[in-house]
Amino acid sequence: MATVLQAAASTNREVDAHISHFVQILHRFDVLDASFLPVSGSIQGQTKVVLLESRDRVGGRIHTDYSFGFPVDLGASWLHGVCNENPLAPLIGRLGLPLYRTCEDNSEELLPGGHGLMVRGYLPVMHTLAKGLDIRLGHRVTKIDRRFNGVKVTAENGKTFVADAAIIAVPLGVLKANIIKFEPKLPERKEAAVADIGVGVENKIILHFKNVFWPNVEFLGVVADTSYGCSNFLNLHKAADHPVLVYMPAGRLAKDIEKMSDEAAADFAFTQLKKILPDASPPIQYLVSHWGKDINSLGSYSYDAVGKPHGLYERLRVPVDNLFFAGEATSVLYTGTVHGAFSTGTMAAEDCRMRVLERYGELDIFQPVLDEGSAIPLLISRF
Numbered sequence: 001m002a003t004v005l006q007a008a009a010s011t012n013r014e015v016d017a018h019i020s021h022f023v024q025i026l027h028r029f030d031v032l033d034a035s036f037l038p039v040s041g042s043i044q045g046q047t048k049v050v051l052l053e054s055r056d057r058v059g060g061r062i063h064t065d066y067s068f069g070f071p072v073d074l075g076a077s078w079l080h081g082v083c084n085e086n087p088l089a090p091l092i093g094r095l096g097l098p099l100y101r102t103c104e105d106n107s108e109e110l111l112p113g114g115h116g117l118m119v120r121g122y123l124p125v126m127h128t129l130a131k132g133l134d135i136r137l138g139h140r141v142t143k144i145d146r147r148f149n150g151v152k153v154t155a156e157n158g159k160t161f162v163a164d165a166a167i168i169a170v171p172l173g174v175l176k177a178n179i180i181k182f183e184p185k186l187p188e189r190k191e192a193a194v195a196d197i198g199v200g201v202e203n204k205i206i207l208h209f210k211n212v213f214w215p216n217v218e219f220l221g222v223v224a225d226t227s228y229g230c231s232n233f234l235n236l237h238k239a240a241d242h243p244v245l246v247y248m249p250a251g252r253l254a255k256d257i258e259k260m261s262d263e264a265a266a267d268f269a270f271t272q273l274k275k276i277l278p279d280a281s282p283p284i285q286y287l288v289s290h291w292g293k294d295i296n297s298l299g300s301y302s303y304d305a306v307g308k309p310h311g312l313y314e315r316l317r318v319p320v321d322n323l324f325f326a327g328e329a330t331s332v333l334y335t336g337t338v339h340g341a342f343s344t345g346t347m348a349a350e351d352c353r354m355r356v357l358e359r360y361g362e363l364d365i366f367q368p369v370l371d372e373g374s375a376i377p378l379l380i381s382r383f
């Protein structure tokens with residue numbers, strides 16, 4: 001996923017080049033969500049959307065690589081919950097993307113339907129969601145000033161953007177590292193949520209072999225007392241017919257492996273594999289992710305830290321004046337997932353849009369949408 005800067009101008013007002021009086025930073029999913037379309041249709045021509053993305057690619061923690069000659073995901077690869085309740089399911093269905101349902105995945109079951117591996121990679125979903133958006137790659141946001149009548153966003157490359165409101169969808173690790181300076185500071189409760197939600201590291205070391213020499217199972221692994229002793233390999237041959245095993249270290253082990261060169265990391269993974277299959281032949285190619293030390297993520301996904309209060313994800317999500325927040329760490333139900341990030345983006349976009357239109361006295365344009373019975377989430381806050 002990526003961070004989005006959206007600029008918009010309402011009907012009869014002049015848009016000042018690319019910097020209008022109505023600018024939002026939006027989660028990129030928001031604008032393309034199907035439930036959003038009637039709204040965007042009705043104010044088409046009035047809004048200008050710009051997405052600010054620090055990397056030179058879209059997708060964030062979704063990153064499909066094609067250098068082996070076929071797609072492999074270095075970040076997310078499963079749709080957790082293959083069911084109609086999953087907000088991403090309709091899109092994936094429409095795109096005709098095949099899923100391979102794995103049964104031995106040990107991640108928490110939050111939606112029914114099991115876990116579907118994206119056999120052709122997650123990137124087609126990203127590209128579809130990104131279509132038509134004004135995405136500014138290479139724009140790392142470093143400062144956000146908020147005033148009663150707007151937001152000024154500064155990027156590392158010196159460019160500035162002025163907006164009525166903004167949605168911030170950067171990873172929690174980036175917020176924790178204070179890469180973005182907020183003026184004035186975010187409220188104490190928001191800062192405490194940023195500090196108290198944990199961010200863990202999981203990586204992928206993807207080994208491409210000349211031939212398949214392992215058994216036809218979904219996962220190969222060893223269970224041991226320490227994470228160093230444990231290993232877990234996803235067999236992409238069973239799922240996608242590629243001679244590939246994906247080693248997935250997590251926690252301290254993942255952090256330690258990030259200190260190694262990619263070559264040493266791949267050697268380490270291969271050594272782990274040899275513990276299971278002593279006669280394994282070495283890989284012909286490898287890919288190594290670094291989600292923990294990548295300045296654009298600084299972690300893989302958020303988790304409940306022991307001894308911390310409840311309600312932190314919601315506290316992180318709650319808007320601060322004209323700043324709205326989205327991303328997996330703001331999802332109360334589906335933390336740490338792609339569909340969790342997607343639904344928080346949708347919610348933040350809707351909240352943000354309502355706020356801005358209310359300000360310009362144009363809320364009545366929502367009426368037809370409301371009449372059609374589309375669900376607009378309630379903004380319920382304890383704060």
Ligand SMILES: Cc1cc2nc3c(=O)[nH]c(=O)nc-3n(C[C@H](O)[C@H](O)[C@H](O)COP(=O)(O)OP(=O)(O)OC[C@H]3O[C@@H](n4cnc5c(N)ncnc54)[C@H](O)[C@@H]3O)c2cc1C
Nearest residue numbers: 001002054060061076077078141300327328336337338341
């Ligand atoms: C190894 C791994 C495996 C995973 N497996 C799964 C899985 O199988 N299924 C699943 O559902 N989830 C999985 N996840 C989690 C899933 O990838 C994330 O929950 C989800 O992609 C997060 O989306 P997001 O929009 O919150 O954040 P991101 O996707 O990280 O998007 C944030 C964006 O902000 C950009 N950014 C960062 N800093 C700045 C800045 N200063 N200015 C501007 N832009 C900035 C980033 O470049 C990025 O594009 C996995 C994650 C990892 C790392």
